[in-house]
Amino acid sequence: MTKATLNQNELRALRKLTGEPDVQSSSIQSSSLLSSSTCEAVSSMPVPATPDNGVLVKISHAGACFTEGQTRNKKYTPQFPGNEVAGTIHEVGNNLPNANFSVGDKVMIMPNEATVNTGYAEYVPVMDPSQVIQVPNKVPLEVAAMLPGDALKAYAAVNCAAPHVEKLRKVKSCVNILVVGGSSLGLWTVKLAKYMMGRNCNNVRLFVADNSIDRLLTAQDHGCYDIIHWNEEDHEQYIVERTLDSCRSGVDVIIDYVGTNRTMQRCLKVLNREGLILVGGNRPCETNISLSTLAAKQQSIVGVPRGNMNQLIELINAVAEKTLEVPAYKVYPVESASHVFEEICECRITERVIFKFGTQSSGHLVDNH
């Protein structure tokens, strides 16, 4: 069993990741990166044992995952390895027939709540080999990494909304879909909507709303019909008016990836009769909904379902065949994680960020601009 040793850069990055911030309540500086709960910086990490019935994956790329801060001083909490992991097979379990996997195969891992935030690691043991999916050679690992996370969630949302959209398209001259949240989930939604509708999409309009103008301009580049600035400083009524102004005949389907009390209330005010809201935020939030209004207007509110394996396989094939366009992304070495998370939170980076592991030798960054 070989020991994995970390070089100085990786060590420094990990130490930064585990450090607690030194923030007084009067401080105006934003906090430095915080550790995930079990992250430990060690001078050398042993390679984990390969599960007998599973595989050991060596991570090459992981999408930058984090949850927005909930407590007084945290702005965001990074998650490692996160739910967007791709790499190569390092070792196959003794009980597995070698025909399924070979060492060196390119694979991506289906996200699993138990392993999403276990801390920084270079190797991920996967107990159940069915959770590991082969990546076709034509798809680079940095792209494959994105698919099990935001792409899959967006695909699940779009699939959930699709029957409703089709039903409305038959009776309405124009169906308006509003995506709240212009980060990578929103960008994937725009691309996936296009993929699913194909050429037949002129009576469906996709709008993206976000607090950040930079993210909105990126969303516009990805081909949505229009962008709406939901500026948190503006009065709620003004935001609602602006939304209705852009979406002329009201909104029929809303996918809210932000999910705060405020976004939900705005959604409820712009939703048409028989409208559908899909809720996909990840922060704890409570809101008041008038049940009688919901009933009177025959509206529905649904949680975005978890994506399944079949959908993930569909995605990787569509990407391989180039029928699905991939949103803009940028690859950064994982040592720069601290700095990069800051940039993402300040909306200085609006594309999806993917960390590359083990970049000590190769120094170049990859992106698809």
Add this chain to the structure above:
Amino acid sequence: MAHMATELILPHSELRNEEISSLLRGIPAAFVDKVENILRPLDLTDERYRQVMDLMRQNLDAGLHPDTHATANVKCFPTYVRSVPDGSENGDFLALDLGGTNFRVLLINLNGQEVTMESKIYIIPQHIMLGSGDQLFDHIADCIFKFMCDHQLHDRRLPLGFTFSFPCRQEGLDRAILTTWTKGFKCAGVEGNDIVELLHAAIDRRGDMKNVRCLAVINDTVGALMSCAHSARNCAVGLILGTGTNACYIEDLHNVKTWDGDYNEPKQVLINTEWGAFGNDGCLDFILTDFDKSIDKHSINPGKQIYEKMISGMYMGEIARLAIERLRKHNLLFEGEGSYHLSTRGRFYTKYVSEIEGDDVDNFTVTKQIFEELELSTHTEQDCRLVRHVCSLVSKRAAYLASAGIACLLNKMGRRDTTVGVDGSLYRFHPFFHDLMMEKITQLLKPNLKFKLMLSHDGSGKGAALVAAVAARLRKEAEDAQQAEELEKEAFLLSKEMENVEVDN
């Protein structure tokens, strides 16, 4: 306790009196005194507002006189708009509205009292707000082009009105020189230049919009006035209470000593006061609080727009935040525990002031939600009441200061019955702003004068169209007059020739 209640009671409605006393119910006197000491500077006496009104009058007069105009703070720029709409404005018009990060293009149809509008908002990215003037106007021209495509307007010749809400010196209805950028804009090569010329240059650079010509530039206050006057003929004041504050009013030509135009009828002109700059010379220092001074010091334009900084939405939240923070640091709020958000400049949004004051006083649901958003985990019902009290002091001062300005204009004009057209998020969304202003203006107004405050809907769009309509009509009248003159001359020459011919014969 009783003396505390009377000092903070508003005379304007029984409901508010009850609210104030309930806000302070059950609080120990020592605590109340400490709170009172910190917040007293925000609570001005009636006499102070009267002084502000009188000072405003002096400043208006200075702006209207050529000897003092250059150094005056309240510039009182003539707008070259001579009259309110007369109902004859009909047809289709294009309008542009630039006042902040959003740029709107509108297609407006006027048909008597009916107005229909279609519009689209285009975002102005940061790098264009801070880039070159040419870039800005190229972007604007591009947005106009896109809009005309969407609405199939390319083969039509439509008069265009431009609502440009930045301080300008106008030299004609279609000639406005930007004096200074505000609201975060900083495009090089625009200050000191005519923005209509810059727009036309950008349009000409493209070469594909030959039918688009800007006939009139107006300010958002003029838009508010014109739009309101469309339905209320006696509207004579336009007021903006939004991110910034400004007012325009109808002045008799003989009072505008800086006037350089003609003296035909009507002998009046709309004056853009640019009253935000009132107090730049220190004349309002007697009412400035520490909070105001701190805001001014940290603003991008220290020493400027003093009156505006005490009233408008851009700063109102911050004034409240500074007062709240001071109370907290004295352990009078949240048991002294703050949060990263509460200590961040600009984070207490002005909309919170409206939302908190509109909250229900039995449950404080919205107030508590806002505390959660600000990550203030320790809060009691007393904290809710005290924060609401701070917000009401700040908004009341803003409303009363604006009222002093309006009362000054109304008293100056001396019209028996005037409507004031108001637009802006502060006026539209704050639960008590209208009532507070009605009360204060009434108190400061000369006894025989009457007034109304009316929300002016979409002045920037409708107003620009109306002024463009007037400009188009004036242009047509001028063209017709010129044509008539030429025909007369020809006829005269012809008749002369005929005379000569007759004589020869």
